[in-house]
Amino acid sequence: MGVDVFAIAAAALMALGFYGFVAQPHPLRRILAINIFGNGVFMSMILIARWLPDGPDTVPHAMVITGLVIAVSASAFGLALIRRQALNRRSEPGSTDD
Amino acid sequence: MMALFDVVLVFTLVLLAWRCVTVTDVFRAIVVFIVIGLLLGLAWARLEAPDLALAETAIGAGLLGVLLLGTWRALDAGERHACGHHRAPVPARWLAGIGSAGFGLAMLVALTSLDGHPGGAGELALNNLDAAGTEQPVTAVLLNFRSYDTLLEMGVVLMALIGALLCRAALTYQPRAEDVTVDTPLVPVLVTAFAPAVLLMGVYLVWAGTHSPGGAFQGGATLAGAGVLLVLGGRLHGVPHTALITRALLILGTVVFTAAGLLLIPLEGAFMAYPADFIYPIMLVIEYSLALSIALSLLLLFTGTHGLRRGES
Amino acid sequence: MTEALPALLVFIPFLAGVLQFVTDRRGIPLLPVVTTVITAALTGWLIADVAAHGPVEHFLGGWEPPLGIRLHADGLAVVMLLLTAITGTMVSVYALASHGRHVPGASHFWALWLLLWGSLNALFLSGDLFNIYVTLEMVSLAAIPLVLLAGAGKTTDATLRYLLYALFGSLVYLAGVALVYGIAGTLDLSLAADPLADSGFAGALAASCLVLGIMIKAAIVPFHVWLPAAHGGAPAAASALLSALVVKAAVYLLLRLWTDPLAGLASAPAGQFLGAVGAAAIVYGSVRAFLQERLKLVIAYSTIAQLGYMLLFFPMAVTLAWEGAVYHGLAHGIAKAALFLAAGNVIAYVGHDRLRELSGLDRPLAISLFAFALAGVSIMGLPPSGGFIAKWLLLRAAAETGQWWWLVVLTVGGLLSAAYMFRVLRFAFLRSAGATVDHQGPRPGPLRVWPTMALALLAIALGVTAAPILALLGGMP
Numbered sequence: 002m003g004v005d006v007f008a009i010a011a012a013a014l015m016a017l018g019f020y021g022f023v024a025q026p027h028p029l030r031r032i033l034a035i036n037i038f039g040n041g042v043f044m045s046m047i048l049i050a051r052w053l054p055d056g057p058d059t060v061p062h063a064m065v066i067t068g069l070v071i072a073v074s075a076s077a078f079g080l081a082l083i084r085r086q087a088l089n090r091r092s093e094p095g096s097t098d099d
Numbered sequence: 100m101m102a103l104f105d106v107v108l109v110f111t112l113v114l115l116a117w118r119c120v121t122v123t124d125v126f127r128a129i130v131v132f133i134v135i136g137l138l139l140g141l142a143w144a145r146l147e148a149p150d151l152a153l154a155e156t157a158i159g160a161g162l163l164g165v166l167l168l169g170t171w172r173a174l175d176a177g178e179r180h181a182c183g184h185h186r187a188p189v190p191a192r193w194l195a196g197i198g199s200a201g202f203g204l205a206m207l208v209a210l211t212s213l214d215g216h217p218g219g220a221g222e223l224a225l226n227n228l229d230a231a232g233t234e235q236p237v238t239a240v241l242l243n244f245r246s247y248d249t250l251l252e253m254g255v256v257l258m259a260l261i262g263a264l265l266c267r268a269a270l271t272y273q274p275r276a277e278d279v280t281v282d283t284p285l286v287p288v289l290v291t292a293f294a295p296a297v298l299l300m301g302v303y304l305v306w307a308g309t310h311s312p313g314g315a316f317q318g319g320a321t322l323a324g325a326g327v328l329l330v331l332g333g334r335l336h337g338v339p340h341t342a343l344i345t346r347a348l349l350i351l352g353t354v355v356f357t358a359a360g361l362l363l364i365p366l367e368g369a370f371m372a373y374p375a376d377f378i379y380p381i382m383l384v385i386e387y388s389l390a391l392s393i394a395l396s397l398l399l400l401f402t403g404t405h406g407l408r409r410g411e412s
Numbered sequence: 413m414t415e416a417l418p419a420l421l422v423f424i425p426f427l428a429g430v431l432q433f434v435t436d437r438r439g440i441p442l443l444p445v446v447t448t449v450i451t452a453a454l455t456g457w458l459i460a461d462v463a464a465h466g467p468v469e470h471f472l473g474g475w476e477p478p479l480g481i482r483l484h485a486d487g488l489a490v491v492m493l494l495l496t497a498i499t500g501t502m503v504s505v506y507a508l509a510s511h512g513r514h515v516p517g518a519s520h521f522w523a524l525w526l527l528l529w530g531s532l533n534a535l536f537l538s539g540d541l542f543n544i545y546v547t548l549e550m551v552s553l554a555a556i557p558l559v560l561l562a563g564a565g566k567t568t569d570a571t572l573r574y575l576l577y578a579l580f581g582s583l584v585y586l587a588g589v590a591l592v593y594g595i596a597g598t599l600d601l602s603l604a605a606d607p608l609a610d611s612g613f614a615g616a617l618a619a620s621c622l623v624l625g626i627m628i629k630a631a632i633v634p635f636h637v638w639l640p641a642a643h644g645g646a647p648a649a650a651s652a653l654l655s656a657l658v659v660k661a662a663v664y665l666l667l668r669l670w671t672d673p674l675a676g677l678a679s680a681p682a683g684q685f686l687g688a689v690g691a692a693a694i695v696y697g698s699v700r701a702f703l704q705e706r707l708k709l710v711i712a713y714s715t716i717a718q719l720g721y722m723l724l725f726f727p728m729a730v731t732l733a734w735e736g737a738v739y740h741g742l743a744h745g746i747a748k749a750a751l752f753l754a755a756g757n758v759i760a761y762v763g764h765d766r767l768r769e770l771s772g773l774d775r776p777l778a779i780s781l782f783a784f785a786l787a788g789v790s791i792m793g794l795p796p797s798g799g800f801i802a803k804w805l806l807l808r809a810a811a812e813t814g815q816w817w818w819l820v821v822l823t824v825g826g827l828l829s830a831a832y833m834f835r836v837l838r839f840a841f842l843r844s845a846g847a848t849v850d851h852q853g854p855r856p857g858p859l860r861v862w863p864t865m866a867l868a869l870l871a872i873a874l875g876v877t878a879a880p881i882l883a884l885l886g887g888m889p
Contacts, residue, residue: 006102007146008210010109014116015587016203021120022580023195027185029125029170031576033132035583036163037116040139042587043155045210047146049594050221052214057147058221061593063240064542065151066316067252068586070393071549073163074259075579077400078553080170081263082572084403087174089565209591209614217607219597223479247472247481251534251546254426255553258527261433262557265520266568346434353430357423370419372474 007048014041028086032079039072105145112138123183129167136160149312150237153304157320162397165327169401232378234310241314242382246371250360253353253389256396260349263400267339290332297325305390309379315352315386319393326398326407337404345395345406352392356385417458418470418483418537421493425451426530429554433523441508444522448504451529455497462490463884469539478598482539487886488738492536492664494881495742498870499656499749500529502863506753507649509859510760517561521650524561528554528653535661541589541599541622541673544665545582548629552578555658558650559642570641577628577638585625591618592673601672609676619677622669623686630662632723633693636716640700643712648756651708655715655752656745663722667737670726671889683726690723691821698828702835707758707765710836711751714791717829718744721806724818728809734888736805739881743790743798743874750787750867754780757860758840763852767835771842776851779861781840783868788833790871793826798874 018038022031046061046068112135119131140156143149171179187195224240231239241249301322308314329335359381360371367374373381398407428447435443462468467486476482485493507525511518531550538544556578559571591614593599596607608615631639643654666686670678697717704710718740725737757780758773759765774781790799803822810818874881 004207004211006105006109007142008207010112010142011210012203012207013113015206016199017113017116017120019199019202020195023199024187024192025120025183025185026187027125027182028572028576029167029174029182030120030128030185031580033128033167034120035576035580036132036159037119037135038580039583039586040135040155040159041206042583042590043151044139044142045206045587046590046593047143047148047151048210049213049216049590050148051146052216052594053218053221053225054216055222055225058216058224059236059240060220060224060245060599061590062148062151062237063245063248064589064593065148066154066237066241066314067248067542067546069151069154069158070252070316071255071546072579072583073158074256074396074400075549075553075575076163077166077397078259078262078266078556079572079575079579080166081266081400081403082568082575083170084173085266085565086568086572087178089568090178091175205613205617206587209617210594212612213591213594213614217595217597219603220478220593220599221597227475227479243473244475244479245481245543248543248546251426251531251543251550254430254527254531255546255549257430257433258524258550258553258557261520261524262553262560265517265557265560350430350434354427357427360419361423364416364419367474368415369471369474370416370423371472 005048007044011041011044011048014038014044016041028079028083032076032083036072036076039068043068101145108138108142108145112142125179125182126171128183129164129171132167133160133164136164150314150317153312153317154320157317157324161324162320162327162401166401230375232373232382233308235308235312235314238308238314238382238386242385243373246356246360249389250353250356250371253356253392256393257349257353260396260400263403264405267403287332290328290334294325294328294332294334297321297328301325301390301394305386308386309382315389316393319390320397322390322394323397323401326394327401330398330402333410336408336410337399337402338406338408339404341406348391348395349399350392352385352389355388359385414458414461414468415470417454417461418468418485419472421451421454421458422483422530422534422537424454424530425526425533429523429526429530432519432526441512441518441522444504444526445508447526448501452497452501455493458485459490459494459884462487477540477600478603481543482600483537484539485537487884488664488668489536491738491742491881491885492661493533495660495745496529496532496536496657499652499745499867502867503649503652503749503753506652506756506860506863509857510647510649510756516563521558521561521647524554524558525653528558528658532657532661536664539601541592541601541604543599545586545589548582548585548662548665551658551661552582552629555654558654559646561647561650562645567642567645570638570645574638574642577635581625581628581635583625584621584628588618588621588625591615591621601668604673605675608673611677615677619674622674623666626662626666626669627689630659630666630719631716632689632719633696633716636693636697639716640709640712643715644706644708648752648759651712651756652749652752655712656749659715659719660741660745663719663741667722667725671734678726678729680727683729686723687727687818690720690726691818693717693720693723694821694825695828698825698832701832702828705767707755707767707770707836708752710767710832711748711755714751714829714832715748717825718748718791721802721822721825724806724821728813728815728818729888730809730813731888732805732812733809735882735885736802736809738885739798739805739874739878740802742881743802743871746867746874747787747790747797747799747871750783750864750871751791753860753864753867754784754787757856757864760853760856760860761851767839770839773840776855779865780856783865784840785837786868787871788837790874792830792833796875797872799871801875801878
């Protein structure tokens, strides 16, 4: 068996997420990068699930659903923090807190 | 034919992901991110994972997309500019590029070197489906075999919500109407037409979770999507205070799930073990209460408020 | 009944936290007080049971691994539960004063703290790689909003950076979990060990992902950048929890994985590499702590340094090093909580924590400063204290394995920590020309002073209680 084309996608999504996290340090961009990385991880889990001969293995599927909900909730918290940050800057121009 | 489709799909995904992390304009990055989510839904449907395709389109692309766009709207021009032009120094970017390429390659080699499933948990999950109280294997894992993960995950959602609410808590800030509603004449019409259908689909997806693709999370996210439509159309408003019913609904899933687990310890000898005779109704009650709590949590994460109020458009 | 104890230790604080979020917003924090008492008592019961009869296991849902999730309370887990219960009880008492009725955000503090307690217990008891991912996320998402409670948007940037690093770290960990599942077909820590031992490249990559993800969460140099502002900016009670327990939980996980699922993969060069990272953390953290101008930042950088000592287990990997690393985690946790609570008392009284403007505090804050000095003794590793025992065990391990270079690291680390601790004490005790101290608040009351003192005394007492605790821990698995 050769290289699964979806394995390329999984690896590339993780690599690009990794790159994005370092290269574009703005928090909003980091949230995008983190989620792209996460999607690569989920994709690799779905690939592993396909290896079970009797049909897709649902244990990794359940892990993807759990991981997805956690990632999105945490991202939503991050986005709320970004909005708060923007508001802080607007209310006291020229001052940041770290 | 399908092989060609897969190659095109993967090529597009990688290209879009590359655009998403490199493009300067943050709005375009967000739009590209949403498209990636939709394409991933397609890819996962191809990979025999329809449940996950549903979850990704509803939660990963849909809900997170709406949240990202909402955040973009809340930023002023200077911050939007900073999102694209705040970059790591060139040497750091080169290092990151080399490091991440190496990491991706290593991942690819590892994934390719391992084919053939070692059996184990996955086989057991399929073999024990009869005892799980549901015909749908993903639901069986989420609500029975590994229900502990799902319960703790509800805690994560709740804590993320507490965090998001704290971001607003110390503020005198009230969400302005134009922050969350869209002012086009078409929207109220669309909301009236679509919201009931989306609501119905959410309820169906939760119920479907016991025998076909769907489940508490996909259904809950769809219900939250209906709520988002209602907020955008001005039928629902976020309010800074909270009603008892809202709070009760937020924790309903966690409390029902934990209570079922704790109360049955003396009977079954283990936390979260359910008696075989009543397993189907127990699962259904747990699934609906989880879905309601998830829907409300996600909706409040969207509005960023403690409560909701009905309002005329 | 004892088989249910692990599940109860997770769900009593968890459920109480959930209820705290939706109920009582103004009254006295009755629910947290009751929960603290019950959880601490149940922890004691479980420890007594494990000490008497050995490890306790609980199969959730009645499903045994590899299908189900296993909770297990072994020596390492119960020592961490002990640390959590001791620190947690004292912080709860302290928070009755610092997050009492009229403090904005108090109800949220209690909800998050109870959820954090349940999450920490869940992490320490978990025997499943993916469940550990979920509990790691729970610990992070309970801890991160605590930083926000400093209020008025002061800590937004620090909180956001903490969240982004934590989220990225846990997804890197999750990539490792995916590979482990692909190799072993199980997520159970012990069952995965054998398939992983001869898994070649994929296993090595899986282990690297797991370790890297945890290192980001544990703020190990060079991933420490999020820690100082977050730990230094949070309210004192929250800082104590974050520094004593939350980052410690991630390092605990490294010890757990290294000695169980990754035991077959753990090579000597990898161990030396982690030890070198630990040494870098000790030196870097200590030097930065010495250079800080704010009290809480000194303590936060000290955490970065002190976590490095726990990494010295990996190159030596003998029972003495195991005992030393775990005992160091315990001693540092208790001493560090005392330091942060004492700093909280200083801030409550003076209104700030700028070192150069803290003079002549010895009279108004005598007990808090005494507690600070006692906890400092343990951080410096001077006898008789828990810190001394831990470093002594590590020194003996270095001698036993003939790796003399760790002796140098331990000695330099001890001297550096003495330098930054004495610098703080010098500023605090120094009597400047004006004898009166400007202060903004009243003197801290007994609810703030005595938990601080109790923790400091415990940090010293750990110098003589090593035998029963090490017996409870047991040898290296």
